[in-house]
Amino acid sequence: MRRVKAPRRKPTDAELAILRVLWTRGPSTVRQIAAVMGRESGYTTFLKLLQIMTEKRLVVRDESARTHVYEAAYTQDQTQRQLVTDLLERAFDGSAAQLVLQALAAARSSPEELAEIRKLLRGAGDSVKNDDIDARKTGGSR
Secondary structure, three states: OOOOOOOOOOOOHHHHHHHHHHHHHOOEOHHHHHHHHOOOOOHHHHHHHHHHHHHOOOEEEEOOOOOOEEEEOOOHHHHHHHHHHHHHHHHHOOOHHHHHHHHHHHOOOOHHHHHHHHHHHHHHHHHHHHHHHHHHHHOOOO
């Protein structure tokens, strides 16, 4: 399947739940999705959601078999990145630092998560240093 840029339309909470199933299981039928989600909602509710998601281009539908199979149109990383970018612009005026500070203040992070954040920050710092060095070499500025 061809992957394209992240979705322009934001998925609803219910659509994100379905996408999580598809990212975990891979291509699935409506019945398989409904079974995994184990909700009181019926088959037709999931079918309608998937039809809407197809229109929004959040999923692609394989119609080659009698039972249609749905697959996420975008990777989990692409979708999460798009959602974070949207939030970053709308709520934090583009300030990644403010977003990170608020995220850390809002939820308790495990020691493993904090170690991963430190690792990412060190890598980001290295990237900034390398960009500065490259800019000086070319006579430009960051």
